[in-house]
Amino acid sequence: MTPSQCRAARALIAWSQDHLATSSKVAKATIANFEAGKRAPYDRTLLDLRQALEAAGVEFIPENGGGAGVRLRKG
Incomplete structure (x- = not known):
C-alpha cells in the first residue's frame, strides 16, 4: 500500500486518520x-x-499498467 492509496481509501469510506487509528490499532x-x-x-x-x-x-488494485489504486467492494 502506498501513502496515496491509504489517503484515497480513507476518502472513499469517509474515515479520518483518527478513525483508521482506532480501527487498525x-x-x-x-x-x-x-x-x-x-x-x-x-x-x-501496513498489514x-x-x-x-x-x-x-x-479493495486495493495492484499496479497493472495503469497504476495502483483503490475502489469500493461491490455489493
Whole structure:
C-alpha cells in the first residue's frame, strides 16, 4: 500500500486518520507520517492498516499498467 492509496481509501469510506487509528490499532502519528511520505511503517503495521480498510469495504488494485489504486467492494 502506498501513502496515496491509504489517503484515497480513507476518502472513499469517509474515515479520518483518527478513525483508521482506532480501527487498525495503529498510532495516528504513524498514519499521518506515512501518508505525508515522512516514514515507511513496518510491514506488520501496513498489514494492520490494510486489513482495517478492507474490512470497511475498500479493495486495493495492484499496479497493472495503469497504476495502483483503490475502489469500493461491490455489493
